[in-house]
Amino acid sequence: MEKGLDQPSNPDQALDALLEKARTGRLSAAERLKIPPQPMPQLDPVARRRSMQEVAVGYTEQQAKWEALRCLQCKRPSCVEGCPVRIQIPQFISCIVEGRYDRALAIIKQTSLLPAVCGRVCPQEVQCQQACVLCKRFGDPFKAVSIGRLERFVADQARSSDEIPKVDRPTGKKVAIVGSGPGGIVAAADTRRAGHEVTIFEAFHMPGGVLVYGIPEFRLPKAIVQQEIDVLVRMGVKIIPNFVVGKTRTIQQLLQEDGFDAVYIGVGAGLxxxxxxxxxxxxxxxxxxxxxxxxxxxxxxxxxxxxxxxxxxxxxxxxxxxxxxxxxxxxxxxxxxxxxxxxxxxxxxxxxxxxxxxxxxxxxxxxxxxxxxxxxxxxxxxxxxxxxxxxxxxxxxxxxxxxxxxxxxxxxxxxxxxxxxxxxxxxxVAHPLIRQTTAGLQFNETGNIIVDEHCRTSMARVYAGGDIVLGAATVILAMGQGRIAAASINEDLA
Ligand SMILES: Cc1cc2nc3c(=O)[nH]c(=O)nc-3n(C[C@H](O)[C@H](O)[C@H](O)COP(=O)(O)OP(=O)(O)OC[C@H]3O[C@@H](n4cnc5c(N)ncnc54)[C@H](O)[C@@H]3O)c2cc1C
Known part of the structure; x- marks a missing residue:
């Protein structure tokens, strides 16, 4: 650790001194810029060649605080503009400086429901970190504030005490979510929160989408995804695995015969x-x-x-x-x-x-x-x-x-x-099953479902988001669309 102007030589004391200065608004930009980026601790490359254990170990509390102190707390934060779901990044980072991890998590969760996942797999170097002023200053997104690692730190700190989101009074309306990837998870959580009865239909025997079948354990431990699924179940979301919409039941059957008032299609691009x-x-x-x-x-x-x-x-x-x-x-x-x-x-x-x-x-x-x-x-x-x-x-x-x-x-x-x-x-690319079995649903030339900016499709009461709309994209974009679609469903069912 590089020494600041008046820092004691003991790193713990140095950290405490800088934290105190930051809390009282006296930590200058020059002092923040002197703090070097904190490396991510990781497993030894040779040992991990035969291990499924997660490679990136995660920041210690001290590392997280050092890294958080690097944030310049910009008045007009360009990092927020770089985040597809507009997480209030400087706000949650300043909570890390203050040691208020639950508050930091609450800020992230206002816009991103799966921070433990996104902190690990989001391409921050082309999103928030690329927009960070430190990236511009040092010419390298890996020298920007490590926003993703801090997001992961916050999520991991608070994971064991995860609260169940409040669910509104029952509306008597039924929502079907087709596919349990990140878009489906978010759409299910947000429609359930509004008091609707929500059922997820998943083709595989286990929910989670690419988060469980594609991204390996050594990058994203499956226990983390399971914890998010457990939250959904505890909120009252019903999950039906081994159910292929388009074969077991069609979209029209869900709407016309099975009593669903709205259907979100989040089947990804699995072909x-x-x-x-x-x-x-x-x-x-x-x-x-x-x-x-x-x-x-x-x-x-x-x-x-x-x-x-x-x-x-x-x-x-x-x-x-x-x-x-x-x-x-x-x-x-x-x-x-x-x-x-x-x-x-x-x-x-x-x-x-x-x-x-x-x-x-x-x-x-x-x-x-x-x-x-x-x-x-x-x-x-x-x-x-x-x-x-x-x-x-x-x-x-x-x-x-x-x-x-x-x-x-x-x-x-x-x-x-x-x-x-x-x-x-x-x-x-998109699997053709939904296209082949859903007359009236419009697709583009690459086989993706066409939606408007509110994730409404060409069919009444049918919404879509994630890779089936965007083509093979990212977790955060799928989540963002799941949220937009849920807002439309909640509005249309009100
Ligand atoms: C190997 C791999 C690594 C990746 N790494 C990253 C990364 O590091 N960072 C990142 O941001 N993104 C990454 N991505 C992309 C990211 O995972 C996807 O963009 C994201 O998961 C899309 O989410 P989704 O909700 O659209 O659906 P998906 O996650 O694709 O889930 C769709 C779900 O729908 C189910 N389904 C499909 N058809 C039906 C049907 N007819 N009936 C019922 N269920 C159905 C599927 O079984 C699946 O569970 C990766 C993708 C892959 C394949």
């Missing part, structure tokens, strides 16, 4: 895209969705012990893609015992959509990055098992529609990589 190349149906080719679902939701890493779902073991794994899903799959493959895991991406590291933190963690754990190449075919053996991929190589050209430089194949530049598993992580 994996494939490359359409030779060899993609060989044994040993997985979509990242299937691979992660087996590992996370079905606990396949405990197969034969306490899980019934197997997962193929591989020595050399190629993961295709450069986003968060690819990073999760690669890091999972390491944990499932692969000796070498290659991440094959057709552009360079600078263009990878994955969070920088995840790339860093993947590299620390031994994932090898192969840039500017992608498979042209997957080669199998006589038993149709994956044996290798043949890649073509690229150079970068002019920006394409995504704004990123277009990868241009280099003539005759090819290589063969010996692998016995290929995990395809090149994106997910």
């Amino acid at each position: 994996p895209r494939f490359m359409g190349i030779e060899g993609e149906s060989l044994v040993g080719v997985y979509s990242a969705n299937e691979y992660l679902t087996r590992a996370n939701l079905m606990k396949a890493y405990m197969f034969g012990d306490c899980a019934d779902t197997p997962i193929a073991k591989a020595r050399n794994v190629a993961v295709i893609g450069g986003g968060n899903v690819a990073m999760d799959a690669a890091r999972m493959a390491i944990r499932l015992g692969a000796e070498r895991v290659y991440l094959v991406y057709r552009r360079t590291e600078a263009e990878m959509p994955a969070r920088r933190e995840e790339v860093h963690h993947a590299r620390e754990e031994g994932v090898e990055f192969l840039f500017l190449q992608s498979p042209q075919r997957i080669i199998g053996d006589d038993l149709y098992h994956v044996r290798a991929i043949e890649c073509i190589h690229y150079q970068l050209g002019q920006p394409d529609r995504s704004g990123r430089p277009r990868p241009i194949p280099i003539l005759d530049a090819r290589s063969v990589l010996e692998v016995d598993m290929v995990i395809v992580a090149i994106g997910n």
Whole structure:
């Protein structure tokens, strides 16, 4: 810790002195700027290669207070503008300085219902932290105030004493929530709070959406998601698993025969895209969705012990893609015992959509990055098992529609990589089931439901939000839409 102007040499005393100054409004911006960013304690990279334990351990109380003192408490906080749900960031951070963690949590919860989740998985470096004045000053969102880590700290402090939100008197109205991802969870909580009878229909045997089936335990412990689900249940929300809307019942049946007054559709974008190349149906080719679902939701890493779902073991794994899903799959493959895991991406590291933190963690754990190449075919053996991929190589050209430089194949530049598993992580799109079974609901050309700014769809009493509307997006955006949709439902049912 760098010493301030009149700080004692003992860090505890230094912290106490600065806290006192901050509380009495005497801590200057210059003193705040001298405090270095607090690193996140994390598990040892070698030890965690075979462990599902959460990698980021979380701030200690002292670290959280040091970090909170870095916040300049701007009068017009640009960080709030950078937050998709407009959390009052300086306010909750000043509560950390004062040690009022319950109050800090209450401030966050005014706009974000799942702070323990968002503090861990939100891409703060392109949202609130990118807008923070410290990011502008130091030219690096990782030197901004670590808003996400502070949000997580607050949520973890208060989690055990989580109160149940107040539920209004029964309205006699019934709301169906289709899908139990973050959007569905928020929509359920907010409509239940208004006194409606709320039922969540979930296709899987367990609620939580991507938070439980996609994002691995080592990034987001499932106990945290379960705690949020438990809160819903204690509020009186009914959860019906193994119920596929569009098959078990249609949206029209829920509305016309089952007595629901409103339906929120939050089914996500769970249909994996494939490359359409030779060899993609060989044994040993997985979509990242299937691979992660087996590992996370079905606990396949405990197969034969306490899980019934197997997962193929591989020595050399190629993961295709450069986003968060690819990073999760690669890091999972390491944990499932692969000796070498290659991440094959057709552009360079600078263009990878994955969070920088995840790339860093993947590299620390031994994932090898192969840039500017992608498979042209997957080669199998006589038993149709994956044996290798043949890649073509690229150079970068002019920006394409995504704004990123277009990868241009280099003539005759090819290589063969010996692998016995290929995990395809090149994106997910909307599943067509709801579209095929819901006449009158309007979709765009990519198969996403069209909504207005209040998350109302083209069908009366039907609302939608999250990835099924936005395409594969983020947890916080799904939550934001769940909240908007719930407000519309509550207004329309009033
Ligand atoms: C591997 C992975 C990692 C990710 N990492 C991050 C991250 O670090 N940070 C971040 O912000 N975002 C991340 N995302 C994206 C984020 O998880 C999603 O944007 C978010 O979960 C979308 O929420 P949602 O409420 O729309 O639905 P989802 O979370 O997709 O949940 C939809 C639910 O609906 C259910 N369902 C589907 N069809 C039906 C049906 N017909 N009937 C009943 N139920 C149905 C599904 O089983 C699922 O449980 C990641 C996504 C993946 C796949």
